[in-house]
Each structure stands twice: as C-alpha cells, then as structure tokens.
Amino acid sequence: MDKNTLISSFGKWVSPINIQKLSEQVKELKQDYYTKKLTTEAYIKFLLVAQLLEFKSLEEM
Helix, strand or coil, X not given: CCCCCCCCHHHHHHCXXXXXXXXXXXXXXXXXXXXXCCCHHHHHHHHHHHHHCCCCCCCCC
C-alpha cells in the first residue's frame, strides 16, 4: 500500500456496514447509554479485526 492511499483495506472491508442505520438503532435502543469509550460501532470493528487475525478469544487480543 502506498502512502497516498486514503482508505485502508480494512476500511474498504467495513464500508458496506451502514453505520448511520446502526447508529439510529443504537440510539433508539439506548445501547450505548452507559458507554464512554467502547461504543457499539467500535466493538463491531474490534470483533472484525479479531476475526481477521484469527484470535481465539477477546482475552488473547
């Protein structure tokens, strides 16, 4: 990947996820109400990275 590439491979892989729709549902269901740092969106991306790197558990990460 050269230095002029704006979107990473991971960004291209995650782009089909409709973040706007996801955010609306999270707000409606108040899923991130008590969350400060690890939001639902961040957690989904975290799990996708774990899947790509074939981690056995969250603890292993």
